[in-house]
Amino acid sequence: MNYEPVIGLEVHAQLLTETKIFCACSTRFGSRPNENTCPVCLGLPGVLPVLNKKVVEYAIRAGLATHCAITRKSVFARKNYFYPDLPKGYQISQYELPICQKGWIEIEVGTQKKRIGITRIHLEEDAGKSLHEHPKTRQHGASWVDLNRAGVALIETVSEPDIRSAEETVAYLKKFRAILVSLGICDGNMEEGSLRCDVNISLRPVGTEKFGTRAELKNMNSFKHIEKALAYEINRQASLLDAGKTITQETRLWNDDLGVTESMRSKEEAFDYRYFPDPDLLPLVVSDTWITEIEKSLPELPDAMRDRLIRDYQLTPYDAAILTGSRDLSRFFEQSVQLYPEAKKVANWIINEFLRLIEGDESRIAGTKITPQHLAKTLQLVDAGTISGSVAKTVLQKIFESGGGPEAVIAREGLAQVSDTGALEAAIAEIIAANPDQVAKYKGGNEKLIGFFVGLVMKKTQGRGNPGLINKLLKDKLG
Amino acid sequence: MDLHHQTIHELRNLLDKGEISSEELTQKVLSHIEQTEKQLHAFITITPELALEAAKRFDQSRQAGKKPGALAGIPLGIKDNFLTKGSRTTCGSKILGNYIAPYSGTSTQRLLDAGGVMVGKLNMDEFAMGSSNETSAFGEVHNPWDLELIPGGSSGGSAAAVAAGQCSAATGTDTGGSIRLPAALCNLVGMKPTYGRVSRYGVIAFASSLDQVGPLTKDVTDAALMLQVLAGHDPLDSTSLDVPVPHYAQSLVPDVKGWKIGIPKEYFVAGMDPEVEAAMLQAIKTLEGLGAQCGEVSLPHTDYGVPVYYILATAEASSNLARYDGIRYGYRNKEAKELISLYEKSRTEGFGDEVKRRIMLGTYVLSAGYYDAYYLKAQKARTLIRQDFTQVFKNYDVILTPVSPTAAWKLKEKTGDPLKMYLSDIFTINVNLAGLPGMSLPCGFTQGGLPIGMQLIGDSLQEEKLLRMGYAYEQATEWHKRRPKL
Numbered sequence A: 001m002n003y004e005p006v007i008g009l010e011v012h013a014q015l016l017t018e019t020k021i022f023c024a025c026s027t028r029f030g031s032r033p034n035e036n037t038c039p040v041c042l043g044l045p046g047v048l049p050v051l052n053k054k055v056v057e058y059a060i061r062a063g064l065a066t067h068c069a070i071t072r073k074s075v076f077a078r079k080n081y082f083y084p085d086l087p088k089g090y091q092i093s094q095y096e097l098p099i100c101q102k103g104w105i106e107i108e109v110g111t112q113k114k115r116i117g118i119t120r121i122h123l124e125e126d127a128g129k130s131l132h133e134h135p136k137t138r139q140h141g142a143s144w145v146d147l148n149r150a151g152v153a154l155i156e157t158v159s160e161p162d163i164r165s166a167e168e169t170v171a172y173l174k175k176f177r178a179i180l181v182s183l184g185i186c187d188g189n190m191e192e193g194s195l196r197c198d199v200n201i202s203l204r205p206v207g208t209e210k211f212g213t214r215a216e217l218k219n220m221n222s223f224k225h226i227e228k229a230l231a232y233e234i235n236r237q238a239s240l241l242d243a244g245k246t247i248t249q250e251t252r253l254w255n256d257d258l259g260v261t262e263s264m265r266s267k268e269e270a271f272d273y274r275y276f277p278d279p280d281l282l283p284l285v286v287s288d289t290w291i292t293e294i295e296k297s298l299p300e301l302p303d304a305m306r307d308r309l310i311r312d313y314q315l316t317p318y319d320a321a322i323l324t325g326s327r328d329l330s331r332f333f334e335q336s337v338q339l340y341p342e343a344k345k346v347a348n349w350i351i352n353e354f355l356r357l358i359e360g361d362e363s364r365i366a367g368t369k370i371t372p373q374h375l376a377k378t379l380q381l382v383d384a385g386t387i388s389g390s391v392a393k394t395v396l397q398k399i400f401e402s403g404g405g406p407e408a409v410i411a412r413e414g415l416a417q418v419s420d421t422g423a424l425e426a427a428i429a430e431i432i433a434a435n436p437d438q439v440a441k442y443k444g445g446n447e448k449l450i451g452f453f454v455g456l457v458m459k460k461t462q463g464r465g466n467p468g469l470i471n472k473l474l475k476d477k478l479g
Numbered sequence B: 001m002d003l004h005h006q007t008i009h010e011l012r013n014l015l016d017k018g019e020i021s022s023e024e025l026t027q028k029v030l031s032h033i034e035q036t037e038k039q040l041h042a043f044i045t046i047t048p049e050l051a052l053e054a055a056k057r058f059d060q061s062r063q064a065g066k067k068p069g070a071l072a073g074i075p076l077g078i079k080d081n082f083l084t085k086g087s088r089t090t091c092g093s094k095i096l097g098n099y100i101a102p103y104s105g106t107s108t109q110r111l112l113d114a115g116g117v118m119v120g121k122l123n124m125d126e127f128a129m130g131s132s133n134e135t136s137a138f139g140e141v142h143n144p145w146d147l148e149l150i151p152g153g154s155s156g157g158s159a160a161a162v163a164a165g166q167c168s169a170a171t172g173t174d175t176g177g178s179i180r181l182p183a184a185l186c187n188l189v190g191m192k193p194t195y196g197r198v199s200r201y202g203v204i205a206f207a208s209s210l211d212q213v214g215p216l217t218k219d220v221t222d223a224a225l226m227l228q229v230l231a232g233h234d235p236l237d238s239t240s241l242d243v244p245v246p247h248y249a250q251s252l253v254p255d256v257k258g259w260k261i262g263i264p265k266e267y268f269v270a271g272m273d274p275e276v277e278a279a280m281l282q283a284i285k286t287l288e289g290l291g292a293q294c295g296e297v298s299l300p301h302t303d304y305g306v307p308v309y310y311i312l313a314t315a316e317a318s319s320n321l322a323r324y325d326g327i328r329y330g331y332r333n334k335e336a337k338e339l340i341s342l343y344e345k346s347r348t349e350g351f352g353d354e355v356k357r358r359i360m361l362g363t364y365v366l367s368a369g370y371y372d373a374y375y376l377k378a379q380k381a382r383t384l385i386r387q388d389f390t391q392v393f394k395n396y397d398v399i400l401t402p403v404s405p406t407a408a409w410k411l412k413e414k415t416g417d418p419l420k421m422y423l424s425d426i427f428t429i430n431v432n433l434a435g436l437p438g439m440s441l442p443c444g445f446t447q448g449g450l451p452i453g454m455q456l457i458g459d460s461l462q463e464e465k466l467l468r469m470g471y472a473y474e475q476a477t478e479w480h481k482r483r484p485k486l
């Protein structure tokens, strides 16, 4: 049978506040274990939480940017469960009254635009990290707890089950990440766990309305994992349904080594979290004035920026969407266009070359050695005939590896285009002498072979020959 | 009168005049503790070195001409659920039996900054869960008025110690009557301020929405002195009230002419000890004699107090006590080989029966499927109870009730029957549910010579009215001057 996946996402995003949500500890990543802790985030006897106002502001930013209604009086609740990396035995979260409700995000898949509903965004504290020694490598596999992360502020964003494919899932997540990053409230790093995604997925026969039984997938820390896990899970559920079996409502973990999802716990084994309002915290009241203030301070968001790039630079929606994937990338584009106004060409070079060099990881833009000045200058040197387009790629590669301006790199690496007729004629003479058959064919009327000869000359000059000049000289010699 | 039986304001007077030194006073009190502690068992930890060191410091700074703090040189006892940096803080439980506090809570720090000399940490019901001080993992406390009797709880160590002169005043916490009941049973003044008036930071939580810190003192003047130091906003406690603190000493005026006192009919019920009832009627007469007008009022939802309290307080406690899991600090079972059994064994062995009973009750009322029927309904009833008081305070200055239906009872008398024990708090619990200030003060003795207390309840942040009425009453009576023979 043909099935349609019904997908909803729960995304946890670590907020970039300098201190934790309920104490003054630093949120710095990479500190020594348990360095960033205090009585409050260690859950010592007698401590009380005090809400960090910046965290609230960040959550409101996220809500406004995703068209949510901001709850004027939201409530913190305790989610009770035991685990060694949860120092108080409960997590402070929001339950019945989250800070943001009922919004949406627009995604594009192909040329189709689609709105994905957002049910809620709520504030909560992160747990610590447990590190388990492998029982096979140690006699008694010990477990270690690092509470540096305990109490770091998170927003959990729950989508409506509006997503219908792995492609849409990735598009939603990429768009959401771009929004958070452009707001400056999350670094969006999935590998380090700043952005974590759980996926609820069920199948239903195409054309039917009723939702099937869903599984919740966890432990996917890249877009690739999500795509693979979804493909696997859709297949798994479809096979079960085809065989007349039922789907179990359960939580499943993605095992990337084996490429499968594995059952973690069933609905019956699910925790009863015994949520209730946290009596240590007053209801969180936000004023209209504050919301208006935050709204005014919002930066240009990815959707608006994409529309502007299409309008101002005549970019395709596809290119514009990529270039607005992160604030750093769009800034790189706009600075480059300032210096080299052929927008389409700049966009192509950034998308094809620059992103390849940084392996698509936009968080590396800030630290890379290539600047917009370098890109613009390189393109100008191509136009001036100093280097060819293919050498330009090498130039960027060299700048990326070891820095320096394009002119310095060209000089250092000897990459300048050879426009010396004498040198090129010598090379051409050699090639004609070495390929009598092809020369005969060309002369016999197969003029397409000119490309073959140009290629050989380029090879001989290590790509530095001026292609226009080579063409002309070849035609003279063969003609 | 012996030094150790004097009030803070009397001692302050002697210290200020230079008639005694703080060191002498502390020595005297420490040796009195040594003589009486075997019989009373009011302390879990005694800190003589710290106390003498602090006392010497205050003597030196007095000699250097520095203006002494409000409590400079006064021996104080601190209930053992207050964290005191560097000292053991057990909360009366085996699970924190060896726990050394790494920081001091706000209220404790304020007392120390005002010059208070901590002589030790006081015995209490485990996690403040109890009305008789018999749930302490460190053994029961004896009532200095009769060693066969309980002192009341949960601040039983605090009450016994102050009454017996082992310290001049003590801190307590009151979640459902834990300051007022033992104060009444030991002939002391016990003040539970408005919820949020005193910071809870650094006080081990039992039920966060009900817990409040307050003093147990020998008279109303001392209560005002102590409250002055304790009260005030604390940025570390989000529920602490950010409102100015009045000068409580200004309330110590013996004049309540024309004040209106509400006597709730629901508080004079069958089952009340006739001697307690007689003492109440006598107190009413005395106050009328001072020019106050007493009238019967109704608090119609009074009866819901005990069930509502035991749902909400246990629900919060079940969550508050989850952190005592044997992982990071506190008691840990050494045999457990994996996580779940580590939790189960450590908590089973670390907590006493009453604490476990309440954790289970609280866990139950918050469970899926029961939350609406219990927790949510109890919250609604709590609102009604609060509204009862609001209604009365539209026309009355204070409400007067007994603190407890009986005077102190025999050790072990109620330990086998938790429900009977829970009913000892019927007159105090609703004040916590409503978040209001309540003060118990001595108002008579039984024929057997046991203290009887009355309770004054005020509207939110009206501690001044309680102090003023209490002071006026105290000036007209002698009950508060009696000391136990020990």
Ligand SMILES: [Zn+2]
Pocket: A020, A023, A024, A025, A036, A037, A038, A039, A040, A041, A042, A151
């Ligand atoms: Zn901290």
